[in-house]
Amino acid sequence: MTSPGKPGDPAAAVLRVGVLGAGVVGSQVIRLLLEQADDLAARVGARVELAAVAVRRPHRHAEVPAGLLTDDAAAVVADPSIDVIVEVMGGIDPTRELLLTALRRGASVVTANKALLAEDGPTLYAAADAAGADLYFEAAVAGAIPLIRPLRESLAGDRISQVLGIVNGTTNFILSAMTATGDSYELALKEAGRLGYAEADPTADVDGFDAAAKAAILASVAFHTRVGAADVHREGIGAVSAADVAAATEIGCVIKLLAICERNGGAAPGGAADGGAAAGDDVVADETESVSARVHPVMLPNTHPLARVDGAFNAVYVQAESAGQLMFYGPGAGGAPTASAVLGDLVAVARNRVAGGRGPRESAYADLPLRPFGEVPTRYYVSLDVLDRAGVLSAVASTFADGGVSIATVRQQGRGDDASLVLVTHAAPEAALAATVDKVAALDVVRSVASVMRVMGEVQ
Amino acid sequence: MTSPGKPGDPAAAVLRVGVLGAGVVGSQVIRLLLEQADDLAARVGARVELAAVAVRRPHRHAEVPAGLLTDDAAAVVADPSIDVIVEVMGGIDPTRELLLTALRRGASVVTANKALLAEDGPTLYAAADAAGADLYFEAAVAGAIPLIRPLRESLAGDRISQVLGIVNGTTNFILSAMTATGDSYELALKEAGRLGYAEADPTADVDGFDAAAKAAILASVAFHTRVGAADVHREGIGAVSAADVAAATEIGCVIKLLAICERNGGAAPGGAADGGAAAGDDVVADETESVSARVHPVMLPNTHPLARVDGAFNAVYVQAESAGQLMFYGPGAGGAPTASAVLGDLVAVARNRVAGGRGPRESAYADLPLRPFGEVPTRYYVSLDVLDRAGVLSAVASTFADGGVSIATVRQQGRGDDASLVLVTHAAPEAALAATVDKVAALDVVRSVASVMRVMGEVQ
Incomplete structure (x- = not known):
């Protein structure tokens, strides 16, 4: 941070931000950073300045102010004058090394990269810890829906037993369409592609890879235990037939692709008011506490709060011992919603910098064993x-x-x-x-x- | 904090907590503090120790460990060895003076007191600021539902245009019952009382005082503008007739008592993806930006996310320029859920103490004019x-x-x-x-x- 100045004097301090990537999300982040500069300064207590934007093809980004564009991401993350790196370029490599470089020199990182976090989060957390830097990632799960912060801060005094998420808009759109029309999976997928809800290669969505990465992140945060993408049992929606959908309707259910994170076994301390398993789910008596994360289609009763979440919307249902049943609902993807989550993290990280502190670190203290899917x-x-x-x-x-x-x-x-x-x-x-x-x-x-x-x- | 010790060594540091009140919420806070001591220590990075519990009649609280009970709340808030005060006693006076005493000597405060915050929040915020102490109040609105933190942190980089809340369980229970049965208001209120959803004197709930206090808090946080209880136009549900309910059903609506916080006028900067007014609500062209907060019954289409929130549940719908439409749902009251919110704040405040910093301060920088209800x-x-x-x-x-x-x-x-x-x-x-x-x-x-x-x- 250049010229830190007196606390409380927004004009005196400047916080410099480097953005990696200017695609669907990045371009919205850049727009908001520029348009809302005054609001951000007032909320942070320091001016938040866009210092550099690293993209593959700088000449294609006329919307970014001249002089800020570069194709040298390595130079941006290494620049000691840059306080915060916003990573919205995606991918595992070279993104991992770029973020590690930034964290190691003490820069804070805000990322929307679910794949990287689910693949190798602990390495990033460790680098952030060693340098005392922040690593925030609200945008990595369910777009604009505040989820990581509620789980790791609002519910920090509670004991979460279950997290169920509709965290992939493409598959939810397809399943909603199949339910509404009776169409086959193939037909619904084609329609989703035509409307822009499915990509040309829909594998990451329909085979559950995207949801599995999010399940890993949610389980890690909810259970204070490291869960990686490889720990998540994964089944996609390709095998869901029109007959399955009709069968679900017949018994008052809908089919949803859920990310399911559960804590099993380990009786809770007595006296909880609303705790325990959700109504209708049998509890398998068990002594060893463990956690599991999986992604597969399920039949969900129409009365369940998640059953009504249709189309490309996302929602996450949380069962906590004291809080009871909570649900968070909103747009799970899209440039502007995801940018909103990125900006929220950026304000938090910037406030921490101004205050000279940092936010909550990775918490993996519980270190609960992972239960194999078969069990x-x-x-x-x-x-x-x-x-x-x-x-x-x-x-x-x-x-x-x-x-x-x-x-x-x-x-x-x-x-x-x-x-x-x-x-x-x-x-x-x-x-x-x-x-x-x-x-x-x-x-x-x-x-x-x-x-x-x-x-x-x-x-x- | 006694014996601060090395950072990262939970055993070394101790954070002492004084609790004011041991009723429905307070007794659950005390239970969780004692039962989850190890988890809290791991999450905070310091041991969180229950130091004192102030109640009116100490001999009636056998559940509190001997030696901690006192009837001298003034002594608890003044005790320099106590780092955080948890206020769950309620009321305006003497609570206000007690909290001011605590804040002025630098203790942080976690409170569930919506009435006091809506009545005189700015005085408390000013005292917290002057002393560099935290004042957290997640439990004051909608029980366990994370709401204050998402609004003031997750959406800190966004521009909120509307907050609609079902924030009073009693009135929602009554209106849901009237819709389900066709009963009159009087009959439904009686039934709510019989089932424990309405108090013997239901005025604060059915006349909208409770919801108005929450609307003031929500509007203040959402719009970075001070809104007090007196600024909120308030109508209760006493005039809602069975004929109104039938009329609503006929046009595909339900009647809900909503806390409505809106930002009107002041065209948003161009290019927002999902911004603007909710579908079907006309926008009144206007140049001057202003905010309003009100509580009254409305007819809401069955397709609105809030329409499906029945019984004693609470939910808050948020429309933000970039994030789009978000909804937060859960139990809005009750001992354990409210205690969960208090504990979440306590962990946050404790983490801030351990890190030597503090959380986000009151943000009233926007200072937007309040639009009179008639306009x-x-x-x-x-x-x-x-x-x-x-x-x-x-x-x-x-x-x-x-x-x-x-x-x-x-x-x-x-x-x-x-x-x-x-x-x-x-x-x-x-x-x-x-x-x-x-x-x-x-x-x-x-x-x-x-x-x-x-x-x-x-x-x-």
């Missing part, structure tokens, strides 16, 4: 086409019983020659459930499996 | 019983036109001898609307006014 308690919805004859239900039921899976509800409907059998199980370890469903599918009396989907919450 | 643009729903004869619509329409009020939709239905006329207006200054509706009601062709209610959002 995570889940519940299944299974719809079977079966022969309409005596003994079918008994054969199916005994297969579930042999697998150690308890059935919560069952409905049988005859349809001429054959019949359908619809079951919802109680919670059981995922591996046991999957194996049992495979065995059921192989029974002679079962013609085919019409739909299999995990469920959460209270299903009719 | 605030509103929209009305009006349902009239009229004579079923030629010229009625013309008489009504010309009265609206004379009043400068433009009609958005009108529906006329004959019913034997008389007819009903249902109108929704465009936005016009509140005073003009109110006066015009009075004139319409006095027309010869109008038998009676069946229902009048302000509306927000896109009405069918």
Whole structure:
């Protein structure tokens, strides 16, 4: 910071910001930095000055003031006159080295880079700690929705048991469209592409990579435990069929791709008012406390707050022992919303600099063990086409019983020659459930499996 | 703080906390402080020690460890060994003097006292500033829902245009019950009392005092402008009739008591992506930027995110220029949820102490003028019983036109001898609307006014 001046005199101090990247988000960050300079100065207590913008092709950015553009990102992060680096270029390499260079020399970093944080957050946190610099990343999860700050600050005196997030707008748009129209996945994906909600190569979204990175970040912050992208079990929405969607509708549910972060086991200290598992989710008795993070489609009852989050919106539902059920809702992507989150972090980091302090550090003190996906308690919805004859239900039921899976509800409907059998199980370890469903599918009396989907919450 | 020790060594530093009040919230704060001592120490970087609990009748609090109880609150706030005061006793006096004493000697304060903040927040903020102490109050608005921190930190780089809040659980419970059952206000209030959702004297809730205090706090934080309880126009729900509720249902709306904080006029800098007024709300062209805060029942379309918030839950909807539409949802009251918010603030204040800094100060730099309620643009729903004869619509329409009020939709239905006329207006200054509706009601062709209610959002 040049000419720090007296505290409380905004004109005296200047905080210099270097921006890496000027794409959809970066260009909005730059616009807001320039347009709202006076407001930012008043809120920070120092002038926030755009010092440099590093992009690949400087000649393509007429919107950035002349003289600030450069294609030398390494020079920007190394410039000792720059106090804060805003990273909105994305990617793992060379971004990682650039941010490490900045942090190591004591510059603070504001980043929207979920992939890098989920891949190698701890290295960045360690560099920030060693230098006493801030590393803020609100924009990395669910765009403009304040989430990281509420989790790591507002709920810092609480015990979070579950975080469920609709954190990918593309997949939520596709699933909402399938629900509304009855269309196939392929058709809905095509429509999403046409409307600009899906990229030409939609893999990162539809296969759940994007949501898994966010799940890793959410679980890390919520449970004070390091969770990386590789620790997150991931399934996309490519296998969700129109039949699955119809089945969900029939039982009063919708299908959502959720990022699911859970703390399992380890009985909470007594007396909590609203704590424990969400209504309808069985608690599997367990002594060892552990955490898990996963991304897969689930059937969610229409009564669940997340069920009503449609289209490209994002929302995150948090269950905490004292706070109870909270939900945060808003636009999960887009240039301006993401830039809003970046600017909020920038103001916080700048305030910390002006005050001579820093914000909350990475907190991984709890260091809880990660539960393998196969041991995570889940519940299944299974719809079977079966022969309409005596003994079918008994054969199916005994297969579930042999697998150690308890059935919560069952409905049988005859349809001429054959019949359908619809079951919802109680919670059981995922591996046991999957194996049992495979065995059921192989029974002679079962013609085919019409739909299999995990469920959460209270299903009719 | 005694024995500050090395940074990063939680065992070395101790932060001493004095709690004022041990009622519904206070007893939960005390429980959590004791039960979660290890977690709090790890998250703060210092041990957080319960040093004293001041209550009116110490012998009635067997749950508080012996030796900590006192009936001398003045001694607790003056005790130089106490670093943070948690105020959950409520009331204006003597609470104000107690907190001022604490702040003036440099102790930080965490309070849930919305009434005191709305009444005299600036005096407290000034004392905190003069001493360099923190004054945090997340628990004062909407219980456990993180709201103050998102508004003043996450959205610090954005420009908030509107905050709409369901911030009173009692009135939301009553209105939800009236909608579900068709019951009268009196019956629903009685039921709320029976179930513990309304107090024996429900005035503070049903007359909107509680919501008005919260509106003052929300507007102050959102608009960087001082707004006190006296600046908030306030109407309760006592006049909401079963006929109003039925009328709302008929046009696809629900009635909610909202805290409405708006920034009017002052064109935003160009280029905002999702900014501006919410869909369906007319923007009244205006050059002078101003803010307003009010509490009254409104008809809200079922499609609005707040429309689905039922029962005793709270939710706050925020419209910001870059972030777009955000919503925060959760339990708005109760011992444990409110205690969660208090503990979150306590951790933040404690971290600031350990780091030797302080959090964001009151920001009132924008100092925008307050628009009187009569000049605030509103929209009305009006349902009239009229004579079923030629010229009625013309008489009504010309009265609206004379009043400068433009009609958005009108529906006329004959019913034997008389007819009903249902109108929704465009936005016009509140005073003009109110006066015009009075004139319409006095027309010869109008038998009676069946229902009048302000509306927000896109009405069918």
